[in-house]
Amino acid sequence: MPIDPPARLLMGPGPVNADPRVLRAMSAQLVGQFDPFMTATMNETMELYRGVFRTRNEATLLVDGTSRAGIEAAIVSLVAPGDRVLVPIFGRFGHLLAEIARRAGADVHTREIEWGGVFSVGAIERAIVEVRPALLAIVHGDTSTTVAQPLDELGAICERHGVLFYTDVTASLGGNPFELDAWGVDAATAGLQKCLGGPSGSAPISLSPAAVERIEARKSVEAGIRADGDAVLDEPIRSNYLDLGMILDYWGERRLNHHTEATTMLYGARECARLLLEEGMHVAIERHRLHGSAMLAGVEALGLDVFGDRAHRMHNVVGVHIPDGVDGERVRRALLEDFAIEIGTSFGPLHGRIWRIGTMGVNARRDAVLTTLAALEQVLRAEGHPLTADSGVGAARDVYSETAA
Amino acid sequence: MPIDPPARLLMGPGPVNADPRVLRAMSAQLVGQFDPFMTATMNETMELYRGVFRTRNEATLLVDGTSRAGIEAAIVSLVAPGDRVLVPIFGRFGHLLAEIARRAGADVHTREIEWGGVFSVGAIERAIVEVRPALLAIVHGDTSTTVAQPLDELGAICERHGVLFYTDVTASLGGNPFELDAWGVDAATAGLQKCLGGPSGSAPISLSPAAVERIEARKSVEAGIRADGDAVLDEPIRSNYLDLGMILDYWGERRLNHHTEATTMLYGARECARLLLEEGMHVAIERHRLHGSAMLAGVEALGLDVFGDRAHRMHNVVGVHIPDGVDGERVRRALLEDFAIEIGTSFGPLHGRIWRIGTMGVNARRDAVLTTLAALEQVLRAEGHPLTADSGVGAARDVYSETAA
Known part of the structure; x- marks a missing residue:
């Protein structure tokens, strides 16, 4: 039978529903790889993502794969075997960055804190001084813990110590402040499946001139010629598919053939950026802040406890302690079966302890927030969980009223 | 402005137009990663691709990226650093397999023949005896030369010599006989953008139990723990994103979280397989043979010479010598500008000498073939190229009449 998915309101930590405009854009017919329209669309998409990343980086483009492909492309291209990489870990995706860097042959040094918090700037600078890495790799917003690491002072520190600064903004971009150049x-x-409002499968990436220089230097090792003996630093980039040197030549002026562009994902990624820029990046971020605050107020009014460092909460996902005596998976199942609403479970140390409720992309909107709170209240009541007299929906409505006032 | 591509009839070596049914499937809304519908759709897609690959391999799934991602996933997962890999090269994509294997740290041995031909079975067996590789990696149909390497006897030879047998069937699958198990x-x-009639961006892959066993053995090296010293064979798979061990756990019974599935590409890949299986694999292959033969007869009736070994021609692409005195790029430009038809140029030793005309996927049909031949005739006439009295369209029509009779 033709594909016919059930209607779902995806209020987990992502993926969320795709904006219908993005799906319409993805139904457009293909053109050839080197069609003038294709070239124009690629160039236009680069410019749109400069707006989204808040950068003037020429090297702003898409990797054809999920957000994880973008992470690996950045790390495998920037890191030569033996290079020291520092990864401060405050959640699940920090572990992923470290693992990818290890597989790329890096000498990986990690620092870890308990889930729910963020690093102080001082702690990161001390680690840089101790490790003297070639690359600092750090997650911005980690949906596994719902907090966002402050990054605004790290660029200056990295520059002072001669360290390249990479960050994974998959979960934060478009819904939380991010200023690449500043x-x-x-x-x-990044990826499309969070605040950008598209399906997973395309990874926007932006590289500073210093990052491009590092990659170009590695490219000078002729592809396919293995360095002999100990000269591992001269080893070519360990991937062809994710070699940003080749991908830059494909997206750049020379438009050298590499992979066959995933044209439908390109159309989708372009529309995601258009949506954000039409709304305005600041407006979109404020929308995520507003609806995230309403969701937070709603779950608290239901008497539920919120997880993680409040001062560094991401706008687009809230972690909620599963109350004692409540079966978290039964609640999630009832929400899905009775209300077609998906909320998230958790990983690692938070597994079985925390639900994660997202408000992002096209679902960062009033009706999605209020419907989710109403449904959660009904399900908790049906589970026999004692509720306060307050209404989650009422508390969220108050947030909207205050903002309107 | 919303995306609004010009109408094109893509008659090059791929990508070709996507079947409208595939684009419609890709406009379906998303569901969550672990939604029961998602699990069912993934399982169904695995079963559909068993039909396309003609296999009972449990490990039949999608890699989230273009066909090149599938190639790299297979090679980086099957090949440990230092493993010997044999790559018989008869076109551009053979060079790609060799390069990817080198970047994965393999000890790569190549054999090369002139473009346009294929290897004898004996030559490949001799090379296996000389090299004693862990893996034979060979392209099936290489669009760069328009010929398909016979593979039907290689499995038995590889088994006799204890060699794993990998082949890239991106350009051939669905339009030429391929029998994975037999x-x-x-x-x-594979990829979607050739005979499968979809957009690039998803890579179907199938692995035999022996291939899975090789990958499982490599998985036993705990992810992230680097082997020390010389024990490079114990090095974990060099990629996380393309680690088929992890991807198998994601698609398998355990459904362990890995990347966020590119759901829209999954919907598209599913529809591509449904189209082929509804038609019947043998019928679809015969359709590609028929329309490829009509195109061949048509270009020959125009007095043009065909490139490559006729006995091993792929059904879905024909190489045509650019006649002396004709500017190949001017002809391609006129076809695109006046008739919105794209035909292909060539790479490497054939650059500037050969056009490549494809008849594949939804474009392996009578009106696409006849329109392309009619347009080509007009453009060659306008370029002042002396044509025979024969009509390319007439000759192609004759092929259709003979088949109908």
Whole structure:
């Protein structure tokens, strides 16, 4: 039978529903790889993502794969085997950055804090001084813990110590402030499936001139010629598919053939950026802040406790302690079966302890927030969980009223 | 402005136009990663691709990226650093397999023949005896030369010599005979953008039990723990994103979280397989043979010479010598500007000498073939190229009449 998915309101930590405009854009017919229209569309998409990343980086483009492909492209291209990489870990995706860097042959040094918090700027600078890495790799917003690491002072510190600064902004971009150029970021990667409102499968990336220089230097090792003996630093980039040197030549002036562009994902990524820029980046971020605050007020009014460092909460996802005596998976199942609403479970140390409720992309809107709170209240009541007299919906409405006032 | 591509009839070596049914499937709304519908759709897609690859391999799934991502996933997962890999090269994509294997740290041995021909079975067996590789990696149909390497006897030879047998069937699958199980293939990778009639961006892959066993053995090296010293064979798979061990756990019974599935590409890949299986694999292959033969007869009736070994021609692409005195790029430009038809140029030793005309996927049909021949005749006439009295369209029509009779 033709594909016919059930209607779902995806209020987990992502993926969320795709904006219908993005799906319409993805139904457009293909053109050839080197069609003038294709070239124009690629160039236009680069310019749109400069707006989204808040950068003037020429090297702003898409990697054909999910956000994880973008992360690996950045790391495998920037890191030569033996290079020291520092990864401050405050959640699940920090572990992913470290693992990818290890597989790329890096000498990986990690620092870890308990989930729910963020690093102080001083702690990161001390680690840089101790490790003297070639690259700092750090997640911006980590949906596994719902907090966002402040990054605005790290660029200056990295520059002072001669360290390249890479950050994964998959979960934060578009819904939380991010200023690539102003914050001195050398490489940032994202995905479409969170605040950008598209399906997973394309990874926007932006590289500073310093990052491009590092990659160009590695490119000078002729592809396919292995360095002999100990000269591992001369090893070519360990991937062809994710070699940003080749991908830059493909997206750049020379438009050298590499992979066959995933044209439908390109159309989708372009529309995601258009949506954000039409709304205005600041307006979109404020929308995520507003609806995230309403969701937060709503769950608290239901008497639920919120997880993580309040001062560094991401706008687009809230972690909620599963109350004692409540079966978290039964609640999630009832929400899905009775209300077609998906909220998230958790990983690692938070597994079985925390629900994660997202408000992002096209779902960062009033009806999605209020419907989710109403449904959660009904399900908790049906589970026999004692509720306060307050209404989650009422508290969220108050947030909207205050903002309107 | 919303995306609004010009209408094109893509008659090059791929990508070709997407079947409208595939684009419609891709406009369906998303569901969550672990939604029961998602699990069912993934399982169904695995079963559909078993039909397309003609295999009972449990490990039949999608890699989230273009066909090149599938190639790299197969090679980086099957090949440990230092492993010997044999790559018989008869076109551009053979060079790609060799380069990817080198970047994965393999000890790569190549054999090369002139573009346009294929290897004898004996030559490949001799090379296997000389090299004693862990893996034979060979392209099936290489669009750069328009010929398909016979593979049907290689599985038995590889088994006799204890060699794993990988082939890239991106350009051939769905339009030319391919029998994964009957031919003893251990790993095959494809893409959607050729005979499967979809957009680039998803890579179907199938792995035999022996290939899965090799990958499982490599998985036992704990992810992230680097082997020390010389024990490079114990190095974990060099990629996380393309680690088929993790991707198998994601698609398999355990459904362990890995990347966020590119759901829209999954919907598209599913529809591509449904189209082929509804038609019947043998019928679809015969359709490609028929329309490829009509195109061949048509270009020959125009007095043009065809490139490559006729006995091993792929059904879905024909190489045409650019006649002396004709500017190949001017002809391509006129076809695109006046008739909105794209035909292909060539790479490497054939650059500037050969056009490549494809008849594949939804474009393997009578009106596409006849329109292309009619347009080509007009453009060659306008360029002042002396044509024979024969009509390309007439000759192609004759092929259709003979088949109908």
